[in-house]
Amino acid sequence: MKRLIILISLPMAFIRAQTELPVKTFFGLQTGMNHSTFDPDDGAGNFSGLGFQIGLGMGVEFANIFGIQIAPTFKTTSFDRTVLNVDMGADYNNLYLPFTLQLKAGMLPVAPYLGLGFAGNFQLDGTAYLGSLKTSVDDLENDLLFLFSVGTDFKLTKVNLTPEFSFNFNLTADDPDTQNCVESNYGFDISLGVYYTP
DSSP states (O other): OHHHHHHHHHHHHHHHHHHTOOEEEEEEEEEEEEEEEEEOSSSSOOEEEEEEEEEEEEEEEETTTEEEEEOOEEEEEEEEEEETTEEEEEEEEEEEEEEEEEEEOOOSSEEEEEEEEEEEEEEEEEEEEETTEEEEOOSOOEEEEEEEEEEEEEEOSSEEEEEEEEEEEETTOSOTTOTTOOOEEEEEEEEEEEEEOO
8 A cells, every 4th residue: 555655646746846846937138259160162271250149038947957048149250261362251140040958057046057959040141252342142041050058147136147158060051062062161159148037
């Protein structure tokens, strides 16, 4: 009889613990810088450059252990290289939509975390240049990226300060029309978020 009571009470206790997990929502702003690299695999070197970003951040946190975050962001990216003393490259304005699952250390008031996820990057407009010649980019791209992030939540009373470092790898950078080349595109972001927790 005791075993039957234990067998019944254990699942009930587990279900009750799950339903009583503290759930917190958060929203706010984040801003930062990024460094992007594009390797066209043409033997002339990589394109790379700095950009900035600013956007919204919102999400849900479960018991300071798991988190889900989405952060629609306006992001500029720059790709530049010099060949035979001539600068060439392109600058883009992008809508960047990352979706991240976070595993947190569960400590208060400082909670480090690891994040994994995906992002859509939608080029809004671009300018290509070769030396002093500039032209608008007509062939804009939409890309899917894999994300890995490391950050820390500094939890104040109703505000979280969150510095974050993230690495993103473009899963759709390889152009199928260039059969002899394997293009790659990746970047690093450093950002600071300020989030309100009701």
